[in-house]
Amino acid sequence: MDLTSSAYPNSASTGAELLSDNSSNAAEVIACPGCDQLHSITTAPAGTKANCSRCHSFLYRQVPNSISRCLALYIAAAALLLMANLCSFITLEAGGTTVDSVMLTGAFSLFERDLGLLGLVVIATSVAFPAIVIVGMLWLLWPASLGKRPWFMGPVFRLVQALIPWSMIGVFMLGTLLAAVKLQGLAAVAPGLAVVAVMVLMVVMAAAKVNFEPQALWSVSGVEPLTAADIQPGEILVSCHSCDLLHKDIDTHSHSGCRRCGAALHRRKTNSLQRTWALMAAASVLLLPANIYPIMTASKLGKGEPDTILSGVQGLIASGYWGLALIVLFASLVVPIMKLIMLAYLMVSVRRQSSWRPRDRTKIYHLTELVGAWSMIDIYLVALLTGLVQLGVLANVTAHVGAVFFCGVVVLTMLAAHSFDPRLIWDNTDHDNGANSADRALAIT
Ligand SMILES: [Zn+2]
Ligand SMILES: [Zn+2]
Numbered sequence: 001m002d003l004t005s006s007a008y009p010n011s012a013s014t015g016a017e018l019l020s021d022n023s024s025n026a027a028e029v030i031a032c033p034g035c036d037q038l039h040s041i042t043t044a045p046a047g048t049k050a051n052c053s054r055c056h057s058f059l060y061r062q063v064p065n066s067i068s069r070c071l072a073l074y075i076a077a078a079a080l081l082l083m084a085n086l087c088s089f090i091t092l093e094a095g096g097t098t099v100d101s102v103m104l105t106g107a108f109s110l111f112e113r114d115l116g117l118l119g120l121v122v123i124a125t126s127v128a129f130p131a132i133v134i135v136g137m138l139w140l141l142w143p144a145s146l147g148k149r150p151w152f153m154g155p156v157f158r159l160v161q162a163l164i165p166w167s168m169i170g171v172f173m174l175g176t177l178l179a180a181v182k183l184q185g186l187a188a189v190a191p192g193l194a195v196v197a198v199m200v201l202m203v204v205m206a207a208a209k210v211n212f213e214p215q216a217l218w219s220v221s222g223v224e225p226l227t228a229a230d231i232q233p234g235e236i237l238v239s240c241h242s243c244d245l246l247h248k249d250i251d252t253h254s255h256s257g258c259r260r261c262g263a264a265l266h267r268r269k270t271n272s273l274q275r276t277w278a279l280m281a282a283a284s285v286l287l288l289p290a291n292i293y294p295i296m297t298a299s300k301l302g303k304g305e306p307d308t309i310l311s312g313v314q315g316l317i318a319s320g321y322w323g324l325a326l327i328v329l330f331a332s333l334v335v336p337i338m339k340l341i342m343l344a345y346l347m348v349s350v351r352r353q354s355s356w357r358p359r360d361r362t363k364i365y366h367l368t369e370l371v372g373a374w375s376m377i378d379i380y381l382v383a384l385l386t387g388l389v390q391l392g393v394l395a396n397v398t399a400h401v402g403a404v405f406f407c408g409v410v411v412l413t414m415l416a417a418h419s420f421d422p423r424l425i426w427d428n429t430d431h432d433n434g435a436n437s438a439d440r441a442l443a444i445t
Pocket of ligand 1 (some may be wrong): 033036
């Protein structure tokens with residue numbers, strides 16, 4: 001069930017309005033991460049989620065027993081990740097030769113071929129970051145389930161928050177599927193127990209993400225959030241960009257950071273537009289060599305041509321794998337280019353102080369954040385095949401420098417999307433949804 005927060009009494013109000021209503025005075029107030037509209041957190045039916053009534057960004061979810069559910073899921077995830085790395089991943093057999101591999105064989109083989117940077121990105125996003133997220137969440141959830149405040153709660157929470165977008169188990173799984181299809185003509189493929197573990201891990205991680213309710217975790221922090229009663233009409237407030245705790249503006253001058261998680265406080269992401277433009281410019285420059293240089297050569301009995309991203313797609317079509325060809329084309333070409341165009345449009349609209357359809361522009365932004373990681377699929381494919389297909393003259397796969405350029409494009413466009421601040425879209429739309437500059441408690445810089 002999907003509810004907008006306006007379905008709750010007084011939950012989509014400005015600070016001034018909240019004060020005039022005594023019934024919501026004890027409720028915690030948060031600012032929407034998408035547009036800075038103030039909302040008071042209200043109890044809603046279990047399983048529902050609240051979206052901002054102004055920009056429709058996700059606000060919070062009502063999950064009964066969120067802490068114990070997530071604890072169980074992350075314990076399962078830890079066991080699965082261990083299994084995925086220790087068990088046999090894929091076994092290849094051709095001409096009497098058998099090659100056995102584990103999950104990271106491909107990434108390590110990239111180091112031997114002087115593509116260590118690529119290997120490092122693969123290891124980080126497929127194993128290291130998911131491992132840190134899982135251990136970090138267990139670190140937070142275990143004491144919280146006993147009603148105790150975890151040690152280093154703020155720094156651990158911020159680390160986990162920062163790494164979640166870079167943990168790409170699902171994309172890795174799709175890359176594995178693609179690799180299995182590509183291998184069909186080269187050798188006999190037998191998936192091992194680790195493939196099953198990665199598949200289940202993908203589902204468990206998704207379930208853990210959906211069941212996590214940060215408010216439940218913060219209830220053991222001992223830090224009291226601001227309620228409607230604490231806020232004066234027209235007062236300037238600042239929301240922590242990491243844990244969403246609302247602060248009175250005066251706190252930002254103390255340089256002590258967020259009083260709950262310790263993150264630096266700022267009204268808008270620092271130099272958001274300049275950073276995003278710089279990252280996008282770098283990504284656009286790399287886009288050309290990423291598509292001109294080959295990303296890998298797959299050879300059978302000594303024969304094989306180097307493949308660029310586009311010729312790889314053509315190869316899939318020629319073999320009759322239309323569906324996979326479309327996925328690769330979409331993930332590797334359409335997504336990065338569309339992302340750059342959409343971000344450029346958003347930034348031009350912010351610079352021109354456009355007030356045109358801010359809610360749709362916020363949706364476009366969330367879309368660019370959501371799809372970015374899926375472009376990594378070709379990188380995982382190259383890494384997996386390079387590690388797996390080492391059968392001498394029978395069959396061989398070599399990675400090329402095009403893959404490094406492409407990996408750079410994916411990482412830079414993801415960083416660009418993260419550095420853009422969607423609140424900038426709303427800074428010139430005060431008249432929207434009845435929230436005008438007089439009664440909006442969040443001031444704009
Ligand atoms: Zn909003
Ligand atoms: Zn914080």
